[in-house]
Amino acid sequence: MKSLENHFKIDYSFYESILKIGYEKYEFMGENLVQFLIRLPIYIPIVENSSITIKFDEKSAVSFLFYSIKFKKPFFTSATDIDTMNCEEKYTVVEMAYITEHYFEISDIELNKVFDKLINKLNEVILAIMIKTRNHNLYKINIEMLESKIIYRCIDLDRGCEITSGIFILNDNSLIEEKMIDQEKIRDILWFSENVVSKNINPFITSEELMLASLRERDIGFNKEAIMLAQSSVESFLRTLYKCFLKDEGKKEEEINIIIENKPFISIVKTEISTRIGGKWNIKSYGVVGNWYRDTYIVRNKVSHGGLSPSLSETRLAIQRANELRIYVIQLLKSKSNIYQNIIIYFEK
Incomplete structure (x- = not known):
């Protein structure tokens, strides 16, 4: 591949004149430099071309060079492209450099390891900026938020020359072809809007809306929010x-609200649901309920109370377990169709 030297601001002369001084303070001299160029989905209001150097361990360090880039984004004031107006948006670009005294084997595995180290350290810097400046527009970054492909380069610092460069694939966030909503489906949607949504007939719509929001947050990289x-x-x-059960059993609205407010959620799970529709509800098991409890409920608690930053795989599993529990409960409900017909109708297509 053609050299990407002109695509980076951090080159050998930049290293010699600026970065090397910082490394010498650590009594550290690098032999290899691996760098990635990323455009963040946010703008960090930091002075242009500011660089930050942090010692990673005894044999390696990281440097970040921050600058901004402006895009013209259309906002539609006309049905034609010709008359569409543009507004300017600003994003932060970061050149991430990993400098090491170790022998660096250029492979996909090693590049992924270095990229993860750099993103983790960059997120520490971003979090520090957020806290110290009280800037609520910033957030930590993960690969799902970034463009699908970025560029990387490796430099031999002893010889002052590029070893290799190329395209680094981060994710599969390429354009997805959505299934079009045809006229027949539009009629169905309109009926649903007017007869169900508008009249608040189906009390389970909120839970579906929350799950769809979870999937959306997962897709744009907000793993914590997705799990919550x-x-x-x-x-x-x-x-x-549970509220539907109580109503079906003849309880009045006021009485139901008092019961719901005073009944801990986990108690509803352990006793109230199972006594009505059966099934296996041991939260310590490895069945559907136990899997949800371990992979969604406990992980959510770790996120909200323990500061866990979940991975994409943990997020996907948490959502999967939540959906599996929903399917399991609906199946149990349908097995009691002679008792709960008034509730089952909410889940019929």
Whole structure:
């Protein structure tokens, strides 16, 4: 591949004149430099071309060079492209450099390891900026938020020359072809809007809305929010179901609200649902309920109370377990169709 030297601001002369001084303070001299160029989905109001150097360990360090880039983004004031107006948006670009005294083997595995180290350290810097400046427009970054492909380069610092460069694939955030909504589906949607949504007929819509929000947050890289919403979807679903049971059993609205307010969620899970529709509800098991409890409920608690930053795989699993629990409960409900027909109708297509 053609050299990407002109695509980076951090080159060998930049290293010699600026970065090397910082490394010498650490009594550290690098032999290899690996760098990545990323455009953040946010703008960090930091002085242009500011560089930050942090010692990573005894044999390596990281440097970040911050600058900004402006895009013209259309906002539509006309049905034609010709008359569409533009507004300017600003984003931060970061050149991330990993400098090491270790022998660096250029491979996909090693490049992924270095990229993860750099993103983790960059997120520490971003969090520090957020806290010290009280800037609520900033947030930590993960690969799902970035463009699908970025460029990288490796430099031999002893010889002052590029070893290799290329395209580094981060994610599969390429344009997805959505299934078009045809006229028949439009009629169905309109009926649903006017007869169900508008009249608040189906009490389980909120739980579905929360799950869809969870999926959306997952897709744009907000893993914490995705897990919180997935569990909120479960809690909304099971609390609403319990409320429907109580109503079906003849309880008045005021009485139902008092019961719901005073009944801990986990108690609803362990006793109230199972006594009505059966099934296996041991939260310590490895069945559907136990899997949800371990992979969604407990992980949500670790996120909200323990400061966990979940990975994409943990997020996907949490959402999967939440959906599996919902399917399991609906199946149990349908097995009691002679008793709960008034509730089952909410889940019929």
